[in-house]
Amino acid sequence: MDDVHRLKVSGRYENIPRITEFVGEAARAAGLNEDAIFHCQIAVDEACTNIVEHAYGGNGKGDIEVTCHISPGKCTISVLDTGRPFNPDSIPEPAPATDANEVKPGGVGLHLMRKLMDEVTFHFSDQGTTLVMVKTGEVRAASPKSLTIPVHKAAGDIWVVTPEGRLDADQAPALDRTLTQILDEGCSRIVVDMSRVTYISSRGLKSLIAAWRRADKAGGKLVLSGMSSRLYSVFDMAGFTQLFSIHPTMDAAFNTLGPTQSK
């Protein structure tokens, strides 16, 4: 059965942080990842801002009731107001602009809601307007996220970093910290052992690129080893197989990093 969370507040701009926090907690409880949680928060922020501004036509003119139904991987957010109804189809889609003067005011909030959420529907009745927004996503691993990533120093001043599991927005900051720490210490010959990584998002790729750049600048090298063919295809699609030196085994990775083999 769905878990239901409810919050009723006065429709005031200053209550919006409270609403986004409430929705963020519900989305997190549904197991959604940080990106999806953020999307739910912006969407409900835009919805409530529109309610205060347009439906009620001012601060503190009526209540907003937010209900979140959560189940694993799915957060359904309902927002009820008793203000003026409107026709969602009459709100024009903002056109992408290249010049400030082309930017028309209005419609951006609704547009963001539709872009960020999987479903956005409005229901009008005598009781008021109910907006229903649905966000679904892959459920995060239930295991507590490891905030430290194993590191060891191999022969010849080569550092080996071994991330595990999903390299996504949740885990990438930990990888950033680990790599930054190594680079800050002046070590720039690094192998990232990808053999235990099951998934990489663009955020994860970004961490690796940032560290690769720093290592390169410092005259060193960051190489990757042991990634699965599925992971390789992500690098390939992103066009990063040219940038990174990718090796099937640790030994091959060590060989590219230099001649030092002293134990």
Next chain:
Amino acid sequence: MDIEVKEMARVALLTVKGRVDSNTAQTLGEKLKAQINKGNRYIVADLAGVEYMSSAGLRELVGALKMVKNTGGDVRIAAPSDRVKEVLDLAGLTSVFTIFDDAVSAVGSF
């Protein structure tokens, strides 16, 4: 939200921190307008410390941009986070603003 304003020889640098939403965006709009009214038309909004921005914040930045564009000025954005970039992008505003990796290069671009 917290805004620090630094007026340099040619450029006004607004360092914005915290959360920019419909509750705080008005203050951002007022600070921008105050600079423009003083005759500063080269403006940098340093967003490195902004972890959250809704369309209300974007609206103020676009409003300021429109005001200075007509007099040959510009509002340039420095160091937006991935979150802020995503919202800018979805709002279709990425090509309206010139975006820089950090405040120094944004200020130097004028």
